[in-house]
Amino acid sequence: MSKHTPGRLKAFNLYATPEIRDQGGNFIACGKDGSARAVADTRRLAACWNACDGISTEHLEQHGLPNFAQTISDMRAQRDELLFALREAQRLLLADAPGVALQVVEDAIAKATGEQP
Structure with a gap:
């Protein structure tokens, strides 16, 4: 199994669709359109990614997040x-x-x- 992109991500809303990029500025994902919901979703995805930093994907899949x-x-x-x-x-x-x-x-x-x- 390959490893995910390490480090924190950041959501940007500079273009027609919101984007998520890594610390090096590399493109990771984008929203489906430029709607307010897509902007909010990309921000949330980046925030969730960053909150899970240091927790293995396998652990998240098996146990989810602690309360x-x-x-x-x-x-x-x-x-x-x-x-x-x-x-x-x-x-x-x-x-x-x-x-x-x-x-x-x-x-x-x-x-x-x-x-x-």
């Missing part, structure tokens, strides 16, 4: 939980309770990694 919004939301929630645990551990260390602080840290690590505490 980035959910992944980001999950990562933020995990960050907030870990930050809370760190602040609690800091408070306990300042209160001269290192054993309890260590347990808070170990529990947070276990939760973040899916391991048993």
Whole structure:
């Protein structure tokens, strides 16, 4: 199986039909006509191509794209939980309770990694 054109693409609307070109300016594809929909479609195709940079075609064909919004939301929630645990551990260390602080840290690590505490 041959490889696809590497790198990012850019949509242009300079001629009768919109075009997509690679970073070297080489022609990749064009819209079917000069309509607003064709311009929007070429922009979207280039944006999708660029968003998938680094993901193999085979992976995309088999699995599609991950739900980035959910992944980001999950990562933020995990960050907030870990930050809370760190602040609690800091408070306990300042209160001269290192054993309890260590347990808070170990529990947070276990939760973040899916391991048993």
